[in-house]
Every structure is written in C-alpha cells, then in structure tokens.
Amino acid sequence: MRDVAQRALDTAISRGAQYADVRVVELRRESVAVKNGAVDAITSEESAGFGVRVVVDGAWGFASSAILSTAEADRVAALAVAIGRASALLSLRPVTLGPPVTTRGRYVTPVIRDPFTVSLEERLALLLAADEAMRRQPAIVVAEGRVGCERQRKLFLNSEGADVEQELTETGVAIECTARAEDELQTRSYPNSFGLHMGTAGWEFVEQQQILAHAERIADEAAALLTAKQCPPGVTTVILDSSQTALQVHESCGHAIELDRVFGSEAAYAGTSFLTPDKLGTYQYGSEHVTIVADATIPGGLGTFGFDDEGVPAQRTTIVDRGRFVGYLTSRETAAQLGQASNGTMRADGWNRLPLIRMTNINLEPGTWTLEDLIADTDEGILMQTNRSWSIDDRRWNFQFGTQIAWEIRGGKRGALLKNATYAGITPEFWRSCDAVCNREEWIVWGLPNCGKGQPPQTMHVGHGAAPARFRNVRVGLLR
C-alpha cells in the first residue's frame, strides 16, 4: 500500500506536477437483506485501488487504478500528469491551494462490537424476526429489512509531507413495510427511510435501534394509512420529526453551503446555491432558533472521521449562528479563494473518484422543548414524520417534501392520522419561520448513506443531528 503510494507520488512530481497526492483505499462491505420471510440478497464486496491527484501547469489531473503495483503507480501518475496538462489547455486561473498541509496522523473509528464478526445467523435472525412481526399485519404486502456494514482503510500522502492513515467503520439497519388496498399504497419504515440508517460505529449501533420494538408499530401504521384522511391543502403550522428535520437541513442548508458548488463547479449538474459569498456573515438565513454547525468530530456520526481526503483534520465549523449565515463547507482550493483555510470537508467516494466538498455532520443545534410540550403548545397544525419524497431546485431555494405519516394537531393534541402529507416552501422563508427546536433528549444524529453529487456520480455518507422543530405558515397538502 505505502510503496505504491510513495512511488506514485514520486513519479508525479518527477513528471512535472507542482502538487500531488495519492490515496490508497481498501474497502470491505457486507449487506444482508430479507424480504417477506426469505433472504433477498447476501452480499460481500471487497475493492482496492489508488487515485493520484495532481496540479500541473496550474490545472488539475486525476487518474486511478485497481492494480496495486509500482509499475501501475508509474503509469497512473504519468496519466494524471498528462490529464493535468490537457486541463491546462482550458484553464483560466491557476489552482492555488493555500497553506501546505503537512498533517501526520492516524484515526480509527471506535467500535465496541466489530460488525464483521457478527455471524450471518445473528444478522438474519434479527431481520427475519422483524420481518415476521411486520407481516403479522394482514394488509402488508411487502416487508423488508437490511443490515449493512463497511470498513475503509485509507492511506493519504501528499507532496507537502502529509501522511495520514484511517480506518473507518460504518454499520446500519433499516426495516420497511408496504400496505396495499385496491386503490392505495402506503409505506412505513424505521428508523428512517430510503436506505440504511447508519453511524460510524459497530454492531452496537444496530442494537441501539431496537428494530423489533418498532416493527409491529410501523406495520399497523402503514395499514392505518390506507384509510386515513388525505392531508388537506392549506397554510398551517408544521412540526417536523427529527428525521425529517434532518433531511430539511441536508437539502436546504447542507448542499447550499458547499463552496465548490457556490463557485459554479456543479452548475451543469447539481446546480449552484443562493448562498453567494456576498451574504456571508450578514444574511439572515433563519430565525434566532436556528443554529447549524458542520461537525466531523461528533462520536458516531456518519460524517465523522479523522481527516478529510486532502489530509485536513476533522473540524467543527459554525454555519448558521442564531439565524445568521456565517460559514461554508470548504476545500483547500475554494477556501483559498475566500482567504480562508480549509475546514476539512473534501471526501471521495472510493479510490477511483476525485474528492469533492461533501457534508460532514451538518447539525441543527438542539433547543429547549420536549416534543410533548411543543405539540401541547400548538393550537392547530400538522405533525409530519419520516421522509417519503424530496425535491429542491438547483439553487436550493424552492423545495417540496412529503412524509410517510402525519397527524393533525388540534388544541394542543395529536389528532387524526393523515396520509400523503406534503409541505413546500422557500428555504430562508421556511427557516425564518422556525419558532422552536426540541431539546437534546429528542436530538438524534441521522446517518444518510445516499447523498449524491458530482460527475461521475459520487454517493457520500453524511450525518445530521436534529431534533423535532416547529415552523409557522407552511404550505401543505400539495398532492390532491
């Protein structure tokens, strides 16, 4: 591993690179999925390779390969330099990276029970028990469950002297069930939706979720939703549960603060951002109840690590301070354009991908309310739980989300069940209408393993700490 990395680095520099870095990555991933009482898939994946990133003639080049040999290191490093030279044919401004990164260190995810040592039988038994519990509800036509774990070993060297090793372990779980009537279909899932709820942790993370305690409940809820009242259209108060608040942070804040995106590098794909640099430090993004931090250092978060893929140590950065927009997620190159130093958010989806600015754990800081008190304090509104659909425009301005389940709130009490709940808004108007966030007891760090960005596409694992939050004057019921 190390000899290949060092050789690639040496070759890149000797071929003319002004800067070079090399990442060697070994990935191991296992997944067990069940469906309707049977195994759906049991998979095990191993992958290894290395990527060489260079600045040559002031422009970027990157090449990668799965063959871990010094001869291949020579070929790939030379190719990266050739690609950098080709980039320089159309490069208007030379790359500047700011102060050198000379970090040396090692980081290992703390793990209590190594998920790879948990027997297949134990993983299956847990999932099949949850599956059976969900299928006890007769309206359920599909019951599914999945556990997954992955481990990355990464070595990062750069031509400035950085030398960083990391071993990152992630573990996650999800169950989901779908109920069907003649003209209706409703799905409930737990702990979250759209893939595993994950953390940087061991099997203890799966145990903490207690999926068996929730399997029957979500099946009954899915069945009840078949005949529930349609979420009525209108403008009302909305309380989002912790997981939907997390997604709201992800889509309307997390992506909007990626500084590469702000500078236009995603303009043709993921889009740009309404949070332009002229707003930094002055723009009222949300209400005084809204404080958002990017924190790659919290224990167990899916966006927790020791160093980013430029060798910059993990950090905590304030993004929104009591409503005021004060910070971006940055890389070395983008931070330098603002006269700042990187806050360590460059990550790549594997050895064959170039690092991009990615969310770490983008957390809405907890407030003071309990959920019970918040509902009691709400005269009329809707409580929405667990994301079902999400869409936002290419500047992170106009959004519309739907949740799997919702309840009317009337006179401070949770009332009738509502199906097909949706809400929509404009990002700063929505966050400015936030008048309450629940306390640390209600605060959960959600792990989202499906954040997409970049071309070629990269899927990143990110985290969001969030508690239930209340928003006023929200447009709801857009599905008629």
Add this chain to the structure above:
Amino acid sequence: MLTDRELRALADTAFAASAADQTEVVVREVDAALTRFANNSIHQNVAERNVEFTVRAVVGRRLGVATGNDLSPGGIRRVVERASILAQHSPELPDFQSLPRPQPLPSNDGWSETTAASSPEARARFALPVCRRAAEAGFVASGYVEIRAEQITVANSLGLFASTRRTSAGAMAVVQGDGGSGYADRFARDAAQIDPMELAEEALGRARRSRNPIEVAPGEYDVVLEPYAVADILSALSFLGFGARSVQDQTSFLSGRFGERVMGENISIWDDPRGEEVIPEPFDPEGVPSRRVDLIVKGVAAGVVYDTLTASRAGKESTGHALPPGSTFGPLARHLYLAPGTDDDLVRAVDRGLLVTRFWYTRPVHPLTVTMTGMTRDGVFLIERGEVVAAVKNLRFTHSYLAALNAVTGISRRTKLEIDEINTVVPRLRVAGWRFTSATAH
C-alpha cells in the same frame, strides 16, 4: 481490455475453486474518463480503470454473492470462498430454480476503437469550443465530456459464456448568462458522432432566449416538452413499475391492470436493449439475451421485464433484464422507447402554454398514480397563440405522469437518445393541463 482467453481463465479459476452446486462469474471491466468544465474552464479531469468481478454461488436453493477486484488466482479464490460461505449459511430461496443455461447470443456491435482510444487532449479539445463559444457571446458554460469503454462478461458453471464490449460517449452543456440558462446534451456509441459546436449552439441559443425571464403564476398549462423532459417521464415509469418485481409486489402502477388502457391510445412504449439508437446490452448480467418487450401498446398495459427469479415466480422466461447479482431491485427496463408521432411543430397548436426544456430533481409523491414533483430547469418559455413569446422563471410541478400520458395531444416525428441511469429514445410531446404548483426566483 482482457482477452477472451484471459476471461475464460478467470472463470475457470473461479469454477475450480468453487464447491458450490452452481457458480456464476460476472466480470465488469471499465476504462472511463471524464472531463468536466465550469466557468468556461476545465476544473475536473479524471480517469479510472477497474476490473470488478462478482461471484454468485448456489448451494441447493441457497445463494451467496461476493465481489472483488483482485484478479490474482488467490484473489479470485478468496471471492469464491466468500460467496460459497454466504450461500451455505443462507436460508433457501424457494422460488430459485437454477442459473440460466447457455442460449444463442446476438452479435455485438457497440464498439468504437477510436472512441476507446480517446485521449485527454481530445476531451479538452471537445470542451474548448463549447467554452470559447459561450465566452465570446458573454455567457458562462459548464458541462462535461465523458468517454467510456466497458467489457461485460458472464460465465457460469452450466457452460454459459457471454462477453460483450461497448463504448459510449456523452457530453452536456449548461450555458448561463443574464438570468437565463440553456441546456443541451448528446450521447452516442462513437464520440465522433458528437459535434461540440452543435452542442454549444443549442445550449447557447436556449440561454440567449432564456434571458430576462418573466414570472408566470403557477397553475395548469398546456406544455410542450423537449426530449430531455420526456426522458424523465419514461425513467420514472421504469423505476416505479415496468419491472416484474414491482408488479409481483403489487407496488407497480401496472399491478392488476394488464390488458387495461392506462395511457392515451397514442402512447406505445417498449424496451429494446439491442435497438439501433441505444448503447446496446445484448445480454443481461445473468447472461440471458436481452429481448424487446412491449410494455404499453396503444395505451394498453401489455407487459413488464423479467429476470430469472421473477420469471420463475411468474412461470415465464426471463426477458434478459436482470440487474447485477446482489441487487435487490429486481429487473429493470433500461433501454426504453416512446413511439414517435408525425408532428415536429408542436408549439404551433398551443394557444397559451409553456415550452419546457428539462425537469430537475423529480421525485415520486405517489407511486400508484406516478405523481411526481420536480422543477423545470435551463429554459422555460411562454407560448402564446402558437409562438414562443418570452422566457419564464422556473416552476415546480406536482403532476401525475400517468395523467400526462393520458393527455398527450402531439408527438414529434424526431426522437433523441437520452442517458441518465437508463437509455431512453424519446420524441417531444405536447401535453394538456400540466399542473405547476409553485414558482422559484430564477
């Protein structure tokens, strides 16, 4: 790319190491490069080479799947061993019968040697005129050009051996300026078929026409959809209901509706992985020849695509639409065609409506009605009395794609290949009563 001999040796090493009843090896070799530009400048330029192989071990009716990219004999044996262990510890899959047996395979014609040999300079020279043309006009271009060479090989211990090579080239550009934005993309098997100037002119022309957009109120509008937007409709239908698994799960909008009219009589949709226009897939990752499947015939629900497992559940034969081993999504239609019409001037018949270039960030709101929400992007225009009269700020829609395909009032003769996760070959459409639910600031 690995030779046939090397690939057979890899498979033989796997079979020799396997104690399973049946063993399958899928080898996917990728040599890909992508040059990305933004702000009229290349900012990302990458290349990768990888050979990944997946082993599916079958013990009785127990299955295990393992993947690796270490091609040494030891590396191959390790993956086989992992797949076998997983299979041995797995419960039985009652519907599983067997890995596919060898079948005659169609010829392979998806390879362009010059495309496979494309250089970083060639990609930069592609991006150059797009950026220069935009800059000369006072606009800013972003986009990419991508070259891919792939070799897919499937071998199993029942004697099946199928191997195919294919190349593809893709390019897209978003040109922005003065509050306007224009989009264009091109895809082909051979990079020489893509003209950067033509791409630049289309995106730039649209960006020019998009300048200084006006606001229109959300509401129902007749729309003319460019192929970029129509591709999104087909893609959503594919993921939500053209696969047998979703029908068997009763989650498809087609479940229980075969033989019924579900769309307008002017709508026919089929999947053809060997069609002339698409990046071909002569067989699927189980080695089963990919067949044309009629999905919607004159508005009537006619069929879905199968892999081996869903076919066995339905008592049918696989249509060759499996996803790679280990996927739990089931079969997927990924080379979709929407039948063309005869009218290439769809705007003329619109009294008041919108011309939409493309949709963005579309997501299902309800799967049974295929109700989706999403944004317009990179060029929306107001049509009045058959003429485009103004650029319009983007709008969000919440609308049923099924309802839309029941309200198509015009279909163009010309079609275009779009690739975004799946291949679609689509015309322009004119649709009555598209429901826009909110507006945005740009």
